[in-house]
Amino acid sequence: MHDDDAQSLTVGLLAASRALVDGISAGVRARGFDDLRPAHGFTFARLAPGGATITQLAEHLDVTRQAAAQLVDELTAKGYVERRPHPDDGRARLIMLTEKGWACTRAADAAMADTVRPWAAALGERRMLALRDDLIRIAPHGPLRPTW
Amino acid sequence: MHDDDAQSLTVGLLAASRALVDGISAGVRARGFDDLRPAHGFTFARLAPGGATITQLAEHLDVTRQAAAQLVDELTAKGYVERRPHPDDGRARLIMLTEKGWACTRAADAAMADTVRPWAAALGERRMLALRDDLIRIAPHGPLRPTW
């Protein structure tokens, strides 16, 4: 692995990553959810399993609680999430996806599949699965966050 | 390629991309260039071949000319680039890297190699080169820009 290889790998990885984000973003917008930014996707990903508190969301996104609260305010106003009283802790609130939030999540999954499909066609099934396995092998398994 | 595969590919790609950016950023900082953000790296990449005008830089980064000018102001103040009169066009200015800018570019290349090295060790030379080739195959070949 020479330096030139490292550079071309970097270029390929960043370009592919950006293409993926752009594709998902465009696909979600095309499906009628045109008031969202990519960062919201990471929020949905954290909320989907069963909701989360503001603090948990802030840790996941690596922003302050105030920033997370503001994001939830916006998503609440747009009807994607709702604040509920937390069942175990009177101080906390549990943020959960609304039906509209779930619909958007499904749209994102579909957009993801649409974006990846031409890649599978170009590389073939075998190499595509190898690509997925290798990426997962080298990537850290932490929370998924915006790149920068 | 099922939907689940597309999702895991997305997760791997975004996580790897972020790990790469973080690694490069940390490596550049560790080498003494601690007043730069990842976005500046994309600027350097465009300027390295032989300089560029504000307008060309703005197009490359996909921001307004004012934003590009502001970025150049900052990099000029920090000593990484300099504005020269454009040889062919009296209106334009050619932005070029200073020696410090070149030193930073070399540091970024080294940081890139450092970040990628453990991946090559984990996957082996063969799969690593295949990964690079596949990524370049599926990624668009346009200008390299921040992901979002």
Added chain:
DNA sequence: CAGATTAGGCAAGTGGCTTGAGCATATAGG
């Protein structure tokens, strides 16, 4: 040489984030 176009700069406004302070609820110690 007059009009349109292009390169760049100046000024003000915006959005997403931060830091700082404060209130309500929960947990721990005497």
Added chain:
DNA sequence: CCTATATGCTCAAGCCACTTGCCTAATCTG
């Protein structure tokens, strides 16, 4: 118990990278 500390969240103000809107200077077009 009851006080002291920690935790979850919110309100308010400020910051910074970026935007839109307008301007001047230089170049191209007919």
